[in-house]
Amino acid sequence: MTSTAQLTRDPAPLPPATPGPNPVARAIAAVFKRRETSIIIAILVVIAAATIVNDQFLVSKDGFRNLLLNPSIYILLSVGVAMVIITRSVDLSVSSTLGLTAYLTGRLFIDFPGIPIVAVFIAGIIAGGLLGLVNGALVAYARVPAMVITLGTMYAYRGINVAWAGSNRINPQDMPKEFTSLGTAQILSIPVLTIIAVVVVILLAWYMKNTRGGREFYALGSDPEAAQLYGLNVVKRNLIAFVLCGALAGLAGVLYAARYGTIDSAAGYGVELTAIGGAVIGGVAISGGVGTLWGAAFGAILLLTIKSALPVLGVQDFWQQAVVGVLIIGAIVLDRVLALRQHKKLITTKGASS
Amino acid sequence: MTTIWASAKANSRTKTYKDYAKPLWQRTLMTTESAVILGLILVVAYASIAVNNFASDITLYYLLRDITPILIIALPMTLIILTGDIDLSVASILALSSVTFGMMVQGGWPVPLAIIGTLVVGLVCGAINGFLVTVVGLPSLAVTIGTMAAFRGIAQGLLGTTAITTFPEEWTNLTSMKIGSTGIPVLSILVLVLIIVFAVIMHFTPFGRGIFAIGLSKEAAEFSGVNVQRTKMILFLLAGLLSALAGIYLTLKTSTARAENGTGLELTVIAAVLLGGVSIFGGKGAMHGVIAGVFLIGTIESALRLANVTSDVSRIIVGTLLVLSVISPSILAWIRGRRRPASTPGTQTQAFLAKS
Numbered sequence: 261m262t263s264t265a266q267l268t269r270d271p272a273p274l275p276p277a278t279p280g281p282n283p284v285a286r287a288i289a290a291v292f293k294r295r296e297t298s299i300i301i302a303i304l305v306v307i308a309a310a311t312i313v314n315d316q317f318l319v320s321k322d323g324f325r326n327l328l329l330n331p332s333i334y335i336l337l338s339v340g341v342a343m344v345i346i347t348r349s350v351d352l353s354v355s356s357t358l359g360l361t362a363y364l365t366g367r368l369f370i371d372f373p374g375i376p377i378v379a380v381f382i383a384g385i386i387a388g389g390l391l392g393l394v395n396g397a398l399v400a401y402a403r404v405p406a407m408v409i410t411l412g413t414m415y416a417y418r419g420i421n422v423a424w425a426g427s428n429r430i431n432p433q434d435m436p437k438e439f440t441s442l443g444t445a446q447i448l449s450i451p452v453l454t455i456i457a458v459v460v461v462i463l464l465a466w467y468m469k470n471t472r473g474g475r476e477f478y479a480l481g482s483d484p485e486a487a488q489l490y491g492l493n494v495v496k497r498n499l500i501a502f503v504l505c506g507a508l509a510g511l512a513g514v515l516y517a518a519r520y521g522t523i524d525s526a527a528g529y530g531v532e533l534t535a536i537g538g539a540v541i542g543g544v545a546i547s548g549g550v551g552t553l554w555g556a557a558f559g560a561i562l563l564l565t566i567k568s569a570l571p572v573l574g575v576q577d578f579w580q581q582a583v584v585g586v587l588i589i590g591a592i593v594l595d596r597v598l599a600l601r602q603h604k605k606l607i608t609t610k611g612a613s614s
Numbered sequence: 615m616t617t618i619w620a621s622a623k624a625n626s627r628t629k630t631y632k633d634y635a636k637p638l639w640q641r642t643l644m645t646t647e648s649a650v651i652l653g654l655i656l657v658v659a660y661a662s663i664a665v666n667n668f669a670s671d672i673t674l675y676y677l678l679r680d681i682t683p684i685l686i687i688a689l690p691m692t693l694i695i696l697t698g699d700i701d702l703s704v705a706s707i708l709a710l711s712s713v714t715f716g717m718m719v720q721g722g723w724p725v726p727l728a729i730i731g732t733l734v735v736g737l738v739c740g741a742i743n744g745f746l747v748t749v750v751g752l753p754s755l756a757v758t759i760g761t762m763a764a765f766r767g768i769a770q771g772l773l774g775t776t777a778i779t780t781f782p783e784e785w786t787n788l789t790s791m792k793i794g795s796t797g798i799p800v801l802s803i804l805v806l807v808l809i810i811v812f813a814v815i816m817h818f819t820p821f822g823r824g825i826f827a828i829g830l831s832k833e834a835a836e837f838s839g840v841n842v843q844r845t846k847m848i849l850f851l852l853a854g855l856l857s858a859l860a861g862i863y864l865t866l867k868t869s870t871a872r873a874e875n876g877t878g879l880e881l882t883v884i885a886a887v888l889l890g891g892v893s894i895f896g897g898k899g900a901m902h903g904v905i906a907g908v909f910l911i912g913t914i915e916s917a918l919r920l921a922n923v924t925s926d927v928s929r930i931i932v933g934t935l936l937v938l939s940v941i942s943p944s945i946l947a948w949i950r951g952r953r954r955p956a957s958t959p960g961t962q963t964q965a966f967l968a969k970s
Contacts, residue, residue, distance in 0.1 A: 350755070398937060398941060401944070402940070402941035402944040402945070403944055404894065404940045404941055404944065405894055405895075405940075407700070407755055408884070408888065408894050408936065408937075408940045409937055409940065409941075411881055411884065411936065412881075412885070412933045412934065412935075412936035412937035412940075413933060413937065414881075414933070415878070415881050415929050415930070415932060415933035415936075416929070416930050416933030416934050416937070417933075418929065419926045419927065419928075419929035419930030419931075419933060420930060422924075422926035422929070423924070423926045423927060423930065525926075533759070533762070533763045536759060537760075537763065540756065540759075540760075546753060546755065546756035546759075547753055547756075576771065576774065578770045578771045578774045578775075578873075579767065579770070579771035580767065581763050581764075581766055581767030581770055582763070582764055582767025582768045582770070582771050583767065584763045584764075584767065585760050585761060585762070585763030585764025585765070585766075585767050586760075586764055588756075588759060588760035588763060588764075589746065589757065589760035589761065589764065592752050592756045592757070592760065593746070593750055593752065596750055596751060596752055
């Protein structure tokens with residue numbers, strides 16, 4: 261389903277086996293068949309359920325803002341990981357990259373008083389990109405599964421972070437007010453962090469959908485051998501995917517510092533599960549080549565919305581990670597079932613035409 | 615290349631495959647496993663000289679107690695990685711087992727019954743992984759990332775941030791009992807039995823050969839009569855069972871059942887297995903290498919701890935060792951490729967194919 265939409269690149273899917281009654285109905289059916297639509301519906305259902313139980317969840321000023329604000333950091337992570345997964349790799353080290361850049365952000369403000377905020381953003385993105393480059397270079401040149409490499413770097417980066425930060429903690433008052441207020445600032449009642457996340461997603465989604473480079477990610481993920489034979493620069497694609505993913509995690513780290521203000525060496529511990537979970541739930545197949553960045557972003561929003569809805573719905577938030585796990589498993593099972601159905605359909609249509 | 619083949623043909627005696635094999639001493643000593651064992655010996659030797667109090671039976675005792683969970687889980691993990699799969703959920707199964715074990719004991723179950731109940735929990739976890747991998751046909755990486763979150767999440771949901779710390783003393787004492795006056799814990803005998811059982815299964819049974827075959831080529835293994843699905847199912851069940859066993863051990867050793875037990879243990883286990891010379895692509899590896907790998911990591915950690923180096927540094931070292939151990943074959947191939955490009959197996963096959 262999602263795969264056909266991806267491969268043809270155009271919003272209308274392949275001619276269906278049985279033509280629908282009219283183009284409008286077909287277009288509506290196509291919209292409803294998309295993974296993004298079902299995720300958005302799921303988000304709305306969760307919000308509605310939580311709002312019915314407690315109307316503070318959506319209606320109050322804080323409620324609405326938190327619904328937009330909480331996912332924005334995770335959107336960046338999920339979208340970054342999604343790009344790596346589309347090339348048939350995976351990046352488990354985003355959580356450690358986020359932790360390192362968040363601490364770096366705080367340190368920059370402490371060590372260089374008066375440093376411009378833009379410079380800190382750039383430093384965070386570059387630092388994240390460099391960590392991503394290390395991952396990418398190891399994966400691309402050593403031709404080793406990314407999972408093992410990034411499992412190693414995840415612990416190595418976190419170890420560096422702990423060794424660097426020790427038991428130090430950076431507090432909101434260590435950072436300039438203009439920076440920490442970014443975490444809650446709003447333009448037209450939309451949080452700035454959300455705007456940053458949305459802009460990044462729009463840019464990258466456009467890149468993935470419409471440019472040659474973006475399509476090469478999909479080609480590489482669908483069939484690495486074919487991509488290589490075709491003459492795609494596999495090493496370059498791998499490097500770019502990991503650098504982008506690392507840079508996004510770096511940006512997320514800076515935003516994390518702005519949002520939470522308090523940073524210790526455990527910042528962002530374990531968020532790689534939410535990041536990968538968001539991408540997988542949003543329809544990015546872990547076997548590569550399938551999925552959209554929008555789907556990944558909505559998947560992250562769904563996870564975070566569920567997380568904030570659980571206490572409202574009377575479930576202890578200890579159960580949150582179990583929900584994440586079950587959703588990940590559910591999503592990959594769903595992808596598998598859909599792929600099998602698609603496969604069967606292709607065989608039957610082929611049999612009928614010949 | 616052609617000249618070699620031509621001279622081989624010119625020889626009156628046709629060369630057999632044995633003529634292309636390396637000498638026995640090279641085959642036994644020039645292996646990754648031997649390199650790991652050598653590394654282990656060097657680390658032990660260096661630590662005994664350089665680190666105060668390292669060469670003592672107390673150190674041995676703590677080392678053996680600390681690596682027992684890693685050692686137990688590394689056994690099934692080795693087999694799973696040999697088939698080309700992976701199980702990231704072992705540490706979460708350990709945590710869930712620890713929590714359920716604690717709750718059973720707290721709920722008044724006699725300990726032996728609680729142990730059996732916990733092993734069943736581990737088997738169920740393994741069965742879920744195995745079902746999703748074999749019956750539904752999903753990649754094990756995706757499945758176990760999901761169950762890694764799910765099992766740990768259930769453990770957290772069941773116990774929250776609280777911990778169960780009351781266990782019958784005669785059982786917690788069992789983990790600290792030593793054999794006579796040596797520094798060897800009594801339970802190490804049990805671990806040794808497990809290692810022997812797994813080594814025999816892996817190297818000396820048709821089932822074990824099937825595991826290697828699956829890792830080399832799933833299709834070929836299937837054609838040769840290996841029941842791939844059943845084998846994988848058994849391996850995931852074993853991983854669940856032994857992770858639960860490690861969970862019980864850890865709970866009794868620390869007298870604490872917590873949802874955070876064993877956080878990050880999957881990394882240490884996978885690092886040890888890969889360090890021990892098991893190929894992440896499957897089909898290559900040996901049990902003595904894995905055991906040496908576990909001991910190597912355990913020794914480094916305990917030596918660093920004795921030398922008052924913080925555990926963060928050992929985390930960096932373990933992470934780096936993991937990365938190095940998986941990229942070292944590529945680096946070696948690259949160096950060899952630079953030096954003698956003509957002698958790589960690939961070109962030999964090509965030359966052979968071009969001739970025939």
